[in-house]
Amino acid sequence: MSSPNSVTGSDGHIQRYKLVDRIYHWVMAICILTLMATAFLPIIGWKFEWLAIHWVTGLVLTVAVAFHIIRSLFFQKIMNMVPDGQDFASLGTSRSGKFNLAQKLYHLAVAVLILSAIGSGLLMLRKIDTPFWKRDAYWFGDNDWGIIYSLHDFAGMALITMVMIHVYFALRPDEWHLTRSMFRGWMTRKEYQDHFDPKRWKALDDA
Numbered sequence: 001m002s003s004p005n006s007v008t009g010s011d012g013h014i015q016r017y018k019l020v021d022r023i024y025h026w027v028m029a030i031c032i033l034t035l036m037a038t039a040f041l042p043i044i045g046w047k048f049e050w051l052a053i054h055w056v057t058g059l060v061l062t063v064a065v066a067f068h069i070i071r072s073l074f075f076q077k078i079m080n081m082v083p084d085g086q087d088f089a090s091l092g093t094s095r096s097g098k099f100n101l102a103q104k105l106y107h108l109a110v111a112v113l114i115l116s117a118i119g120s121g122l123l124m125l126r127k128i129d130t131p132f133w134k135r136d137a138y139w140f141g142d143n144d145w146g147i148i149y150s151l152h153d154f155a156g157m158a159l160i161t162m163v164m165i166h167v168y169f170a171l172r173p174d175e176w177h178l179t180r181s182m183f184r185g186w187m188t189r190k191e192y193q194d195h196f197d198p199k200r201w202k203a204l205d206d207a
Contacts, residue, residue: 013186014203016098016178024068025182031061032114032159039156055128058121065114081107086200097200110162113155120152 017025038054072078080098087101099107126139140148170179177191192203 012189014189014192015186016181016203017185019185020071022182022185024064024071027064028061028068031057031064032163035061035117036156036160036163040160051128055121055125055130058118061114062118062122065118080201083108090197095195095197097197098203106162106165110159113158113162116151117155117159120148120155123148124152 034057038050
């Protein structure tokens with residue numbers, strides 16, 4: 001028998017993600033794929049006016065990530081995403097908290113890469129003309145610009161690998177309950193009972 005605070009709907013579905021969080025996820029996904037396309041397709045010979053698309057999409061991603069950080073810090077239980085001793089103790093078991101150790105470490109790596117890309121990208125905006133400012137290529141010296149560009153490029157290339165890992169696990173049959181929840185927001189009661197420890201993830205409290 002399930003815990004009374006684990007079921008969030010009369011149909012027995014367990015809410016994993018609220019609509020606002022699913023919208024954020026897909027906005028971020030579209031932004032990252034667009035940024036990758038505009039960054040790397042011109043390198044392999046697809047010529048198009050990519051620069052404006054790239055920096056505008058970067059600003060949209062920046063706003064989305066800022067929203068996510070504020071929401072995580074003040075309106076959600078951020079500790080759900082912080083690795084703790086229970087994550088290591090539950091290694092090899094079938095049930096975890098809302099997020100398992102691998103998901104938490106993956107999230108941390110992606111967060112570092114995206115924040116690195118955003119930070120370096122915002123600085124690189126000083127080297128292009130926009131409707132809001134004129135370029136100033138001398139804002140930093142050559143060595144500093146080299147570091148900024150290297151950081152931005154490394155973050156971009158590393159994110160390609162992270163996206164591939166994300167898609168691989170999203171398509172695995174044993175992960176479909178998580179993939180569906182990012183589209184529809186819910187999982188079944190059985191999926192909740194099979195994969196999650198209700199003592200560590202009280203779904204009604206922090207979905």
